[in-house]
Structure formats: structure tokens, C-alpha cells
Amino acid sequence: MTERKKIPFNVACFQGKEVTYFHEAIENAHISGDGPFTRKCHNLLEKELGVPKALLTTSCTHALEMSALLLELVEGDEVILPSFTFVSTVNAFVLRGAKPVFIDIRPDTLNLDESQLDSLITERTRAIVPVHYAGVGCEMDSILNIAQKHNIAVIEDNAHGLFGKYKGKFLGTFGQFATQSFHETKNFTCGEGGALLINDPSYIEAAEIIREKGTNRSQFFRGQVDKYTWVSQGSSYLPSDLLASFLYAQLEFRERIQETRKRIWEAYYSSLQSWARDHGVQLPTVPDHCEQAYHMFYLILPSLEVRRRLIAYLDRLSINAVFHYVPLHLSEMGRSFGGHIGQCPITEDLSDRLLRLPMYYELKPAEQQFVVEALEKFDGWG
Numbered sequence: 001m002t003e004r005k006k007i008p009f010n011v012a013c014f015q016g017k018e019v020t021y022f023h024e025a026i027e028n029a030h031i032s033g034d035g036p037f038t039r040k041c042h043n044l045l046e047k048e049l050g051v052p053k054a055l056l057t058t059s060c061t062h063a064l065e066m067s068a069l070l071l072e073l074v075e076g077d078e079v080i081l082p083s084f085t086f087v088s089t090v091n092a093f094v095l096r097g098a099k100p101v102f103i104d105i106r107p108d109t110l111n112l113d114e115s116q117l118d119s120l121i122t123e124r125t126r127a128i129v130p131v132h133y134a135g136v137g138c139e140m141d142s143i144l145n146i147a148q149k150h151n152i153a154v155i156e157d158n159a160h161g162l163f164g165k166y167k168g169k170f171l172g173t174f175g176q177f178a179t180q181s182f183h184e185t186k187n188f189t190c191g192e193g194g195a196l197l198i199n200d201p202s203y204i205e206a207a208e209i210i211r212e213k214g215t216n217r218s219q220f221f222r223g224q225v226d227k228y229t230w231v232s233q234g235s236s237y238l239p240s241d242l243l244a245s246f247l248y249a250q251l252e253f254r255e256r257i258q259e260t261r262k263r264i265w266e267a268y269y270s271s272l273q274s275w276a277r278d279h280g281v282q283l284p285t286v287p288d289h290c291e292q293a294y295h296m297f298y299l300i301l302p303s304l305e306v307r308r309r310l311i312a313y314l315d316r317l318s319i320n321a322v323f324h325y326v327p328l329h330l331s332e333m334g335r336s337f338g339g340h341i342g343q344c345p346i347t348e349d350l351s352d353r354l355l356r357l358p359m360y361y362e363l364k365p366a367e368q369q370f371v372v373e374a375l376e377k378f379d380g381w382g
């Protein structure tokens, strides 16, 4: 028997131009932050998405931290966010002393359940953080309505959703801020990286200062002030221009990357329809008013036990399928904020049954077919 290649869960996308631009960045002799490639990335994101300001950051985690700093959150402020998310969504606010208030998700899109927002808002609520899970938009009309009524900020964690849309408008353009990730596991990558999108221009200057160690260096280089100095709290959130050069190559090829991911997603969706129906498996839901970003393909299986057996079975065939978020309200930290079983029942149930299939730019049709056929042959439904 010929040895079959492994099908990993994810392989970082690579276009080829990354190396050329990396060399160019070296030749530019500006490899620290905010060099020519960083500016190219900023311009591309601002023009393409129509946001007033885009700032590359060292990660999505850091863009989230910048959001918390920009809102000047203090001890005891409350932030409403899903329990079904990555730790950074919450940590960024906890670092400022804020209290996370976990909201359950909708059983269809796995996005936060906007109908529960009203009951969680208090005098201390300062922000709502919708996470566009799998790059499918949250119900932004309802979320923004409630936020505006109570004068609460909205920060979109759009790590999965770059170039996705809700009602024809790009994800990341709804909240005061939105955060992007360019981590290896995301649609576009430079290894580690992120961006802060700023939709409320009144925060632009403060964001530039926070990102540049609390100095007005950006204004200085634009000639707006004649010396640069320490003006507020801040840190170092800007990535090297070498990383920006790598990222720019990927953003330039965004259509090809997204079209490839769309083809892969749709092939899974159409070939697994009847299989899913026969075995009580739920496939992803994308509402008609959402254009998704094709970040992931997941299955909701009938039980935790079936998931355990399916992961082991696929592993024996060298196919790497993985589960996802473990509910944050039940983590050690989550429990220290009062998290308990039964608090977010849909999250608790679905996180146990969700399985993500291999999905990456380089996934070949024959490999994908092998994954589909493996699923069809699985008989561990019990």
C-alpha cells in the first residue's frame, strides 16, 4: 500500500509574492513598524472596507487590548461577550479590571444571542463584543440598536470574518472598533499579526498614540507637531514592516484566496447534505442576509461520544479534524467570575458536539473527496 499523505487541519496560505515583498522590505531599509508595506496594508484595508482608519497590530489579541485601553475601562466595568470564543476576546478586557459577562449563543449561527442582551445590561455595562463566528455576521442591527439605546460601545472581534458582509456591509465596519487576526490559522496571515479597524474617527489620534508607546510619534512624522514626546499610556502594538510585506502579498490576492476557500466550503456543504440528514448532523447555517468569509467548515454531531469516536476514526486515516472553543464561563478563570454550569446552555451543548473539518487554501479536491468519503464510511454512530 502506498503511504498516504496526512491531511492536516490547517496549512498556512502562501501565495509566492510574500518572498519578493519580504526582500523589498529589506531593501527599503525600514524594517521596524509603520514602513512602506504597513502603509500599503493600511491603505488597502481602508479603501477596500471603507473604514476611516486601519492600524496593523502585532496580533488580534493586541488590537482587542487597544480597544479596552481606548474605552478607558476601569475596575468593575462590565463587558458582554460570548463564552463561545477564544480567550483573548475576554482577556483583553479582564486585563483592565473589567468583569466579563458571558452571553449564550444562537443555536443556528453560533453567534451571540442578541435577544439576551437586554437582560444582561446593567449600569456598569461599557461594551458588547460580538464575535462573527466562522466569518458569519452577528445580528448587527439588533446589537447596534441596543448598544445605542444604552450608550454602550460595540467592538467586533472579526478574527474570522475579514471581507465577510452583513446586509451588504463589510464585517468590521459596524462597531466603534473591530479587530482582525493574521495568525497562521486565519484566512490571511503573516504568521502572527492583527489589525484594529476604527470606525469612530474621534478615537484615531488616541489609537495612534497608544500603539506607539504612548507617544505622538505618528503626528510628529506627519509634521503635525514639532517634537515627539510621551503623551499618554501606551505600549508597542505595531508589527515589523517585514511582517507587513508578507501580509500585503496575501491581501493583494484576497479574491483568489477567498474564492478558493468558497469552493472548498461549498464542496463540503453540497457533498455532505444527505449524509448529514441521514445521521442527524447539523451543517453550518448562513442566513440569507450574510455573505460569509469562508473561514471554517464545521459539523454539529449528535453527541460528544460520537465526536470522540469520529475524531479517533479520522485520525487513523491521517485526517486531522478538531473541536473548537471550550466554554470560557466554565474555565478556571471563568468560574472565578461566577461562571457555572447551566449559565450558557446552548454553548455548553454545542461546544461538546462541534467538529471542524480540514479547510485551507492548499486543500486539493482529491484530498477533500477523501475526507468526504471517510465521513460517509464512518459507522460509529452507536
Ligand SMILES: *Cc1c(COP(=O)(O)O)cnc(C)c1O
Binding pocket: 058, 059, 060, 061, 062, 085, 086, 088, 089, 131, 157, 159, 160, 180, 181, 182, 183, 192, 193, 194
Ligand atoms: C484567532 C482569534 C483571536 C486571536 O488572534 P491572535 O491574532 O492570535 O491574537 C481572537 N479572537 C478570535 C475569535 C480568534 O479566532
